[in-house]
Structures are given as structure tokens and as C-alpha cells.
């Protein structure tokens with residue numbers, strides 16, 4: 740589990756996060772949602788230690804993350820997998836080299852063991868045999884799957900995904916969401932996803948954290964979304980008339 744305790748973050752005079760206290764659960768897909776500028780990326784960067792809070796704490800299970808020294812922080816970071824926006828693969832490296840990269844950086848495995856681990860991860864994301872391809876030779880959805888394979892290659896306890904569906908069509912987005920959710924359950928890891936995707940909210944939102952102007956506006960599950968009367972949540976989720984009609988029809992059906 741990851742927990743934030745009264746997190747404030749300012750840049751110069753501007754307060755971007757204003758007292759965020761929340762929890763992200765193990766074995767669950769935890770989503771951070773909110774309008775553009777709400778503070779989602781800043782919160783995600785804080786959670787992985789790319790930014791420091793102005794005040795407040797981030798707990799990784801029983802560990803106060805920002806109270807750690809550099810070496811201890813590095814140890815926690817090795818337990819973190821990251822799936823970046825736009826996959827962030829290295830264009831000049833093959834799929835195998837991309838996935839092997841964290842192993843080359845952080846593990847003491849032999850080349851043969853690393854290759855076995857890469858193959859295991861490729862198989863898990865249904866890309867067995869794609870080792871020798873370059874990112875430019877595969878589709879955007881496949882690139883995301885390579886990104887996921889790279890994010891899990893060190894067997895992380897925590898998985899962070901920044902907008903995993905950006906640039907993908909709706910069907911491919913569902914495949915990626917389901918893959919992330921299944922891996923989260925199988926490995927019993929704490930997964931945190933920063934997203935705008937309403938389909939993700941409804942399909943894999945085990946624990947949804949809604950930010951509004953830097954504050955925690957609502958927290959609940961996908962099942963709670965339809966029934967909540969929280970005005971900020973309803974404004975955000977059902978922003979379009981089309982979705983409002985869908986909600987009304989769903990409520991009528993009971």
C-alpha cells in the first residue's frame with residue numbers, strides 16, 4: 740500500500756497540491772483522475788520521488804519515503820515499475836534490449852538469465868518472439884505492451900502508469916487496461932494510474948482518487964461512481980451530453 744499524508748506542493752508562490760491525504764491499495768488498480776491542471780502528474784511525480792513535497796508524507800507500506808537516505812530511496816525505487824506516457828522506449832534499441840534495460844542497470848543476473856526474464860515478460864504481455872523488432876516496427880498498442888514488460892521486468896511491488904491509454908484506440912485501450920489489471924492481481928502489486936480515460940474509470944477503477952484544483956474532491960470505486968451525488972465527480976465524469984444520456988439510461992434501468 741502507498742499512503743499520502745497531508746501533502747502540500749508549491750512551485751514558487753503557486754500552491755498546486757493542497758493537503759492530499761489518501762491511500763492506494765495493494766492488489767488493486769488505483770486511479771488518479773481529474774481535469775487538466777488538477778495536479779495529477781505532480782502527485783504521481785511526488786509518489787515516485789521525482790518531486791519532493793513542500794510538506795506532508797508519502798508512506799510505502801510502513802516506510803516514510805522522504806525520511807530515507809539516498810541509498811534507501813534507491814532500494815525502494817528498485818521495487819517500482821514505471822510505464823511512461825507514449826511508452827518512452829529507446830528507438831535505437833530492440834524490444835529485447837528495451838525490456839532488458841532495467842536488468843542491465845540494476846540486476847546482477849547473467850545475460851542468459853536476463854534473456855529468460857525478458858522472454859517471460861514478453862510472454863506475459865502476449866508478445867513472445869518480438870525480441871528483435873525495433874519500436875518503429877511495431878504498433879502503438881504493442882509499444883505499450885513492451886513498456887509494460889519493461890515496467891515489470893524487475894518484479895516490482897509498485898507499478899506507476901502515466902496515461903497508459905494516450906494515443907490508443909478504444910479497443911486497444913481496453914486490452915492494455917485489462918493487462919495492467921490482470922498483472923496487478925496476479926502479482927498482488929500496488930498499481931497507480933494517472934488517467935483521463937472514462938472507460939478505464941468504469942472498467943478498472945478499484946480505487947479512484949479525484950483531484951480538483953489540487954484538492955482531493957472524491958474517493959471511491961467504479962461502482963460508487965454512478966450513484967455518487969458528488970457534484971465535482973459528476974461534472975468530471977459526465978462532462979459530455981452523450982455520457983449524461985448514458986448515465987440517465989443506466990439509472991432508469993436500475
Ligand SMILES: Nc1ncnc2c1ncn2[C@@H]1O[C@H](COP(=O)(O)OP(=O)(O)OP(=O)(O)O)[C@@H](O)[C@H]1O
Pocket residue numbers: 750755773774775776777778779780781782
Ligand atoms: N515544475 C513546475 N513548476 C511550476 N508549476 C508547475 C510545475 N509542474 C506543474 N506545475 C503546475 O501545477 C499544476 C498542475 O499540473 P499537473 O501537470 O500536475 O496537472 P495534471 O492534472 O497532470 O494535468 P494534465 O491532465 O493536463 O496532465 C499546473 O498548473 C502546472 O502548471
